Amino acid sequence: MTDTLKVTLNKREGLSVIYTEGYINNQGGEEIAKIAYKLIEDGERKILLNLAGTKIVNSIGISILIEIIEQILEVKGRLGFCCLTKTIAKTFHIMGLAQYADIYDDEAAGIAGMNS
Amino acid sequence: MADHAVLREVTLTLPMVADMEIAASKTATAMAEFMGLAADKTDEVRMAVVEACINSFEHSQAEDSRVYLTFSVSGNDEPQKLEITVRDRGHGFKPSEVVDPKIEEKLKAERKRGWGLKIIRGLMDEVEIESDAGGTTITMVKYRQAGRGR
Numbered sequence: 001m002t003d004t005l006k007v008t009l010n011k012r013e014g015l016s017v018i019y020t021e022g023y024i025n026n027q028g029g030e031e032i033a034k035i036a037y038k039l040i041e042d043g044e045r046k047i048l049l050n051l052a053g054t055k056i057v058n059s060i061g062i063s064i065l066i067e068i069i070e071q072i073l074e075v076k077g078r079l080g081f082c083c084l085t086k087t088i089a090k091t092f093h094i095m096g097l098a099q100y101a102d103i104y105d106d107e108a109a110g111i112a113g114m115n116s
Numbered sequence: 117m118a119d120h121a122v123l124r125e126v127t128l129t130l131p132m133v134a135d136m137e138i139a140a141s142k143t144a145t146a147m148a149e150f151m152g153l154a155a156d157k158t159d160e161v162r163m164a165v166v167e168a169c170i171n172s173f174e175h176s177q178a179e180d181s182r183v184y185l186t187f188s189v190s191g192n193d194e195p196q197k198l199e200i201t202v203r204d205r206g207h208g209f210k211p212s213e214v215v216d217p218k219i220e221e222k223l224k225a226e227r228k229r230g231w232g233l234k235i236i237r238g239l240m241d242e243v244e245i246e247s248d249a250g251g252t253t254i255t256m257v258k259y260r261q262a263g264r265g266r
Contacts, residue, residue, distance in 0.1 A: 025135065055159070056141065058166050059231040066219070066228045073223070087159035087239070094238035095231055096219030 006053070007031045009039075013111050015046035021053030029064030036068045036079075045077035048110045052083035062095065069100050078102065082110035120190035120197055124150055128185040130169065132178070137169035140185055144200065147187045151195030153260055160239040161198065161258050167232040168202035168254045176206025176252060195260060202254045208247040 005028030006021040016039050018032060036047055049065075051057075072079045080102040084092070092098055104110035128143050130136045141162040148158035165185075172183045184203045189195045217230050237243050242257035 023135075023138065056138075056162060056166065058137070058163075058170055059235055060170065060229060062231065063222075063228040066222055070223050070228075085159060086156045087163055090160070090239070091163060091235055094235055095217075099219060100223065 004028075005031050007035060009035055014115050015048055015111065016044050017048045017050055017107065017111075019050045019053065024051075024054055024057040024061035024065075026058075026060040026064065029061035033064050033068055037071065040071055040075060040077065045072070045075060046080075046114045047072060047077070048080045048082060048104075048107070048114055050083050050107055050110070051081060051085075051088060052107075054088070055085055057088055057091070062091070062097070066097070069097070073100065078114055080104060080110050080114050082107050120192055122188055122190045123195055124189045126187045128187070130183045130185065132173045132176075132181040132183060134173075136183075137166045137173070140165045140169050140183075140202075143185070143187055144198075147189055147198055148258075151189045151191070151198055151260055153198065153258065157258055157260075161200070161256075164236045164239045164256055165200060165202070167235050168200075168256065171232045171254070172202060172204040172206065172252065175209065176204040178204045178206035178251065180205055191260075197260070198258045200256045202256075203251060205251040208249050208252050211245045211247060 004022060005024060008019045010017045018035055022028060039047055069079050082104040083106055089103060092103060102113055104113050126143060126147060128140060130139060144161050144165045145158055148161055169183055186201045188199045190197050214233055217234055222228050236256060240256040241259050244255040246253045
């Protein structure tokens with residue numbers, strides 16, 4: 001039953017891209033947070049979350065993403081999201097995340113936007 | 117609200133166990149596909165069902181540790197409406213006392229959770245919450261076509 005989240009990291013073009021594959025619930029959110037916090041601790045200030053492989057999230061998982069946004073804003077960094085399903089994008093807008101994190105249609109737009 | 121004939125109804129009882137909400141979302145998907153709901157609307161229903169289940173899992177403290185769901189597709193000539201009820205036998209709550217979460221406050225708050233009802237209301241066409249000391253029932257509706265049946 002559990003759709004375990006697979007998380008991978010790719011450092012490219014001046015930022016770190018975290019790729020997710022699967023359900024972002026509390027465990028999935030924690031997996032993303034573990035990587036994001038390590039990146040922030042190591043001095044990364046631009047993180048792009050590519051959610052192309054994620055079709056469903058829940059509010060507990062998103063709450064953990066909010067914690068990551070809080071952490072990166074504290075160090076004057078930026079968190080971006082790209083490749084969201086329409087429903088995940090709508091959910092982020094309902095919650096107001098778009099005020100504090102950049103949302104891009106695709107990875108190329110995300111990399112360009114976050115490096116601008 | 118116009119009365120429609122029930123074309124298909126499915127009931128589901130889930131134990132309050134981690135990730136069981138995914139079983140509910142799969143049933144929601146099957147019902148949405150049966151009624152020919154657009155893919156985006158189907159995704160919205162799935163997410164709302166997941167949130168309603170999680171709310172029950174997390175907050176109801178139901179002694180039977182069960183969530184009871186009914187998925188009902190209705191319409192006249194063709195399927196028009198998907199109605200989903202998510203019910204628990206927990207201690208209930210007062211919906212009017214639930215604080216509407218705001219991102220600017222949550223960013224600074226220690227507790228970042230509490231988004232479930234806001235998400236459900238934002239994704240579904242109609243939402244009704246009935247809650248008392250005997251439990252909580254969330255009724256959610258999605259129409260196949262905007263404006264139909266209302």
